[in-house]
Amino acid sequence: MNPMISLSGLTKTYDGGFQALKRVDLDIRAGEIFALLGPNGAGKTTLISIVCGLVRGSSGTVTVGGHDIVSDYRAARALIGLVPQELTTDAFETVWNAVSFSRGLFGKPANPAYIESVLRSLSLWEKRDNRIMTLSGGMKRRLLIAKALSHEPRVLFLDEPTAGVDVELRRDMWALVRKLQQDGVTVILTTHYIEEAEEMADRIGVINRGEIILVEDKATLMHKLGQKQLTVQLAEPLAAVPESLAEWGLERSDEGHALTYTYDAEDQQRGIADLLAALAAAGVEFKDVNTRQSSLEDIFVGLLREAA
Amino acid sequence: MNLYAIRAIYRFEMARAWRTLTQSIISPVISTSLYFVVFGAAIGSRIPQVEGVSYGSFIVPGLIMLSLLTQSLSNASFGIYFPRFTGTIYEVLSAPVSYLEIVISYVGAAATKSLILGVIILATAAMFVPIRIEHPLWMVTFLVLTAVTFSLLGFIIGIWADGFEKLQLVPLLIITPLAFLGGTFYSINMLPPLWQTVTLFNPVVYLVSGFRWSFYGIADVSPAVSLGMTFLFLAVCIGVVAWIFRTGYRLKP
Ligand SMILES: Nc1ncnc2c1ncn2[C@@H]1O[C@H](COP(=O)(O)OP(=O)(O)OP(=O)(O)O)[C@@H](O)[C@H]1O
Ligand SMILES: [Mg+2]
Numbered sequence: 001m002n003p004m005i006s007l008s009g010l011t012k013t014y015d016g017g018f019q020a021l022k023r024v025d026l027d028i029r030a031g032e033i034f035a036l037l038g039p040n041g042a043g044k045t046t047l048i049s050i051v052c053g054l055v056r057g058s059s060g061t062v063t064v065g066g067h068d069i070v071s072d073y074r075a076a077r078a079l080i081g082l083v084p085q086e087l088t089t090d091a092f093e094t095v096w097n098a099v100s101f102s103r104g105l106f107g108k109p110a111n112p113a114y115i116e117s118v119l120r121s122l123s124l125w126e127k128r129d130n131r132i133m134t135l136s137g138g139m140k141r142r143l144l145i146a147k148a149l150s151h152e153p154r155v156l157f158l159d160e161p162t163a164g165v166d167v168e169l170r171r172d173m174w175a176l177v178r179k180l181q182q183d184g185v186t187v188i189l190t191t192h193y194i195e196e197a198e199e200m201a202d203r204i205g206v207i208n209r210g211e212i213i214l215v216e217d218k219a220t221l222m223h224k225l226g227q228k229q230l231t232v233q234l235a236e237p238l239a240a241v242p243e244s245l246a247e248w249g250l251e252r253s254d255e256g257h258a259l260t261y262t263y264d265a266e267d268q269q270r271g272i273a274d275l276l277a278a279l280a281a282a283g284v285e286f287k288d289v290n291t292r293q294s295s296l297e298d299i300f301v302g303l304l305r306e307a308a
Numbered sequence: 309m310n311l312y313a314i315r316a317i318y319r320f321e322m323a324r325a326w327r328t329l330t331q332s333i334i335s336p337v338i339s340t341s342l343y344f345v346v347f348g349a350a351i352g353s354r355i356p357q358v359e360g361v362s363y364g365s366f367i368v369p370g371l372i373m374l375s376l377l378t379q380s381l382s383n384a385s386f387g388i389y390f391p392r393f394t395g396t397i398y399e400v401l402s403a404p405v406s407y408l409e410i411v412i413s414y415v416g417a418a419a420t421k422s423l424i425l426g427v428i429i430l431a432t433a434a435m436f437v438p439i440r441i442e443h444p445l446w447m448v449t450f451l452v453l454t455a456v457t458f459s460l461l462g463f464i465i466g467i468w469a470d471g472f473e474k475l476q477l478v479p480l481l482i483i484t485p486l487a488f489l490g491g492t493f494y495s496i497n498m499l500p501p502l503w504q505t506v507t508l509f510n511p512v513v514y515l516v517s518g519f520r521w522s523f524y525g526i527a528d529v530s531p532a533v534s535l536g537m538t539f540l541f542l543a544v545c546i547g548v549v550a551w552i553f554r555t556g557y558r559l560k561p
Contacts, residue, residue, distance in 0.1 A: 053401060053402050054560060073404065074310070077402060080402070082399075088394060088395035089396065090396055092327055101320055102399060103316075105316045105317070105399060105400065105403040106312075106403050147399065
């Protein structure tokens with residue numbers, strides 16, 4: 001199946017000379033929920049902005065639904081709904097007018113019944129005649145979603161949809177995204193939080209310093225993320241890992257003062273109790289143990305080290 | 309053509325004018341009325357006829373032009389600057405609309421507003437002084453051309469400005485002096501010869517002169533030249549707008 005969105009060799013150098021995207025190649029499949037994960041300044045918003053026509057790419061090509069975003073921008077953009085990262089709304093317009101405006105802007109004839117259904121699904125129906133400035137922050141974010149959905153897009157971009165959003169709204173938002181997916185809409189969301197990607201996405205792309213460093217099915221990535229490390233501080237430094245402990249794949253560190261065991265948190269087969277027993281059996285004395293979950297940060301560091 | 313989009317933006321802009329009715333209609337009407345009281349009645353009664361027209365009537369076309377210029381500028385510059393300032397411009401830039409459609413809707417709305425205003429001022433003026441219009445078709449042509457041209461100029465300023473000061477500065481520092489020195493309140497034949505020549509570099513002279521000719525048949529420069537200069541100015545503005553969109557200047561990084 002052809003990808004819904006295809007970026008190839010996409011580069012962006014801002015006027016100041018800063019390179020925000022470095023030859024990005026990425027395909028987004030039709031109907032999937034794709035999470036773009038990365039730290040501040042990684043280039044997530046830049047990438048989205050180029051696809052949506054807000055920023056001009058420096059080189060490379062982008063197609064949406066097979067339409068080039070430059071030469072066939074009308075067809076490409078008509079497919080897209082964008083919910084920006086910042087809460088940018090008019091102040092004096094009413095909710096109803098703002099959403100109707102968006103629909104017209106994207107070239108669709110008025111359809112009050114559809115607008116009503118969108119507003120209802122986002123719990124904004126009661127607020128339809130209110131001016132936007134009287135809405136709360138969470139309502140404004142929902143309004144931005146309503147505007148993005150007003151023209152029945154096939155692709156929805158959510159740029160950090162849950163920043164500053166309470167738990168309940170977050171849950172509503174996930175429900176909405178799932179419903180959109182059932183309707184066949186492709187959803188791309190950006191986030192800093194691995195949990196968010198875990199909750200929602202079918203596939204996850206990790207971007208750092210303008211480079212896509214990994215694109216993986218969620219299940220595969222979660223497996224990697226599920227790795228934990230147990231570090232044992234030894235009473236006496238070891239020159240080498242004892243033969244009898246070879247099967248555990250331990251790593252010596254801190255000049256032999258510590259041993260590190262990496263394991264899968266989900267895997268109950270080889271529990272840490274067994275390891276500690278094995279250490280005792282091998283006559284290795286230890287004074288402290290600690291465990292830690294590998295974080296997104298570790299994955300970044302690991303991936304970057306691999307890339308270098 | 310994305311007609312739905314043009315209509316959406318146009319309506320949005322007109323609704324904004326409706327909300328700020330005082331600012332967009334009432335205040336120019338009041339200030340124009342004041343001009344009539346001061347220049348027309350108080351001072352004008354001591355000024356003899358200008359080229360066979362009473363002074364009060366003589367200044368009407370100039371005053372309408374003055375309002376048309378300043379209102380077109382401020383309508384159009386605010387219309388595009390404000391969404392840039394608040395960030396809501398993202399929606400228009402990400403929509404399947406062409407640059408031409410964006411310009412048509414924003415400039416069209418700004419020009420419509422100032423045209424409505426021009427007509428209101430004309431009606432206001434008619435209550436104070438006798439007015440006759442010898443060439444109605446020319447009058448409408450000059451009115452529309454000026455509204456469109458200066459709305460385009462306002463659109464350019466609204467994109468160029470990176471702060472509210474600049475937005476106010478250009479009309480204040482450049483356009484208002486040009487308008488006042490452009491023969492709004494006098495015939496440039498009243499000036500010493502040297503100044504008459506200098507004045508010919510002021511584009512507003514041609515607008516006011518041509519417009520006044522369409523009223524009373526009297527002009528500082530021939531109406532054909534006026535029309536030509538207006539078109540020239542329009543062409544320059546169109547050229548600049550085209551360049552802005554081609555390069556993404558201040559709109560798309
Ligand atoms: N208009 C601009 N001009 C110059 N540099 C820019 C511009 N916009 C973004 N950048 C730079 O490009 C880089 C990527 O920014 P971008 O907004 O895409 O990051 P992001 O991944 O969305 O970050 P965040 O998670 O903080 O939203 C940053 O270093 C930023 O400073
Ligand atoms: Mg961002």
